[in-house]
Amino acid sequence: MKGLHSTFGRVLKCASLCGLFIFSQPSFAAGNHPAAAAQPAILQNYLVQERKAAGLSSKTVQIGNITWSYNEGGSRANPSILLIHGLAGNRDNWSRVAHYLTPYYHVIIPDLPTNGDTKVPENFDISIPNVTEQLRQFVEKIDIEDRLNVAGHSLGGSIATVYAAQYPFDTQSLFLLNSAGIYKHALTPYTQNPSSLKQLIVSKPGDFDGVMHQLMQNPPAVPFKLKQAQEQQLIAQAEQTQKMIDQVVTLNRIYTPDSFARLTKSVEAPTLILWGRQDKIINVEAANELKTLLKRAEAPVILNNVGHVPIIEAEQAVADHYLPFLAKSQKFKNPLMDKLIPLN
Template identity: 55%
Template sequence: MLKIICKPLLPIVMALGLTGITTVAAQAAPLTQQSFQQVLQEERSWAGLTTRTLKVGDIEWTYSEGGDKAKPTVMLVHGLSGSRDNWNRVARYLTPYYHVIIPDLPAHGDTKVPAEFDLQIPNMVEALRRFTEAASINKNLNVAGHSLGGAVAGLYSAQYFFDVQSLLLIDSAGVFKSTQSPYLKDPTLLRDIVVTKPGDFDKLMKIAMYNPPFIPSALKQEQEKVMIAQADNTRKVIEQLIKLYGYYTPETFALAARAIEAPTLIIWGKQDKIIDVNVVPELKGLIKNAQEPVILPNVGHTPILEAEQLVIQKYLPFLQKAVATPNPFAGSAP
């Protein structure tokens, strides 16, 4: 039997992304995968979210949805090896004011794709576009992305600028000239942070978070099992990233970034070890409507869990202004 003993939520890392989880204590019986899923469901409910599914072509999407459908839509995109639950702590502050959609990306979380599905970022963006069309949320969309999800959100915003109202990038992946990160200079190192065996989860937390929290061992073990089960898909995505870094250059990345028209807010953890803060001025210089970036001290790669209240304090006023500003490209779709 599980007992919810406190809120707000306790973060759990998932590779370059994370999952936030309600703080729990296992009493009597050990934590099972079924009760672990119940904990996740409790957290989604606390954030004002419910689970939905939608089949689009050969992809069976699973996503969280919350808020009033009559209000502007915000779509939140998670990072590598993460899931929709990465965003629960942020979504809690959005659902009272906005319609919120958080999909599990292809081959992540509970979204199912064929074994041969192309996991390169451009194909994920195209699949995400088909999802937004099928869900009827493709117009006047406010897009936010964390880590790898930032690269997906950025490319989506560049390609579909006539439908994107605003963009939020949090510790976003990209091909940068100014990076000092070993993981960006040599993306093959990403292979070393895949959780494939017991103990890898602790190692990952120390890399992804500046000040990792205490997590009850039963909860940690179940999360680690989930990540080990997803390791093959994580490897596939990483191999595609390695290929991408092999043929994309900072110049080709810049072309895509310069095509972003939407007002853009950039938020970064100052102590990010995976995508270092040195790239922020470069990214801001590429995006024509980028606001002054927000740098969060004593925060690592995961501000959406390490400092979600600081993220929301900056994002809500930005979002309010963005949705009130007409998109000059609306209605100009090719």
């Protein structure tokens, strides 16, 4: 059984990785799911097992024309954490980190609109400002907005930053992991040429291994048949993935390093920054640039021999740094509260 669990673990890392930055089962309007994109049962079953092991359960909630799917775990009596996945990722990307969080915190992990099992209209606006606004409505609906701890990976880091800037009174802390942004000084390929993300699309047989090595420093070994099934699934989703990347390219034409800097400088929440030193998507130098922009950021944590996906490659190290930061930040008072003048 130990050997079988080890094999499943490698499979899960592969499956989670493929949803973490560029790939995932895309969300469509009801009734429009292509059969070719259906997740293989062996992976689907194991992801359910991983949720259970992490103390998470799957839930849904309807808000307007969006049907949100999300994982929830931990006691509501504890402080709440909102974990936000990356571009075209899904909620299960965070399961291994959540395993360390749910004993102490109330954890919420949604599938963002157009991702995973969350269903949206076909004409849904996937821009970061709109997704952040919809995320706020979700947070209010499930009643966790007060003193919320927000964490985001990759593009989820940008969403988390916008959230913290727009809702400063309610954001207790911010955690950014290999966070996407429009950086001025960091010589990252993504910032210099957003179209380079297209290199991470699995569009034909044989692409899978190359993409894995771009995203991870040490990709896990995966049994051939399972890897083949995963590659076929990603090929079937290539067109939808292309559309998502086109939206990211458009956003990078609209926003500038200066506008990104102004937004980031407005964040009041204490912030922890974490990066994989071998990130080939967003260079590690971006961590120090973020540090200079944020008002209350600690010195960045840099993990050696880790690529773009520390929440999969080094989940225990992520938790080991995040838990002490969380414990400390719960004691902080929001500085904005001291500036309020009583209405009477």
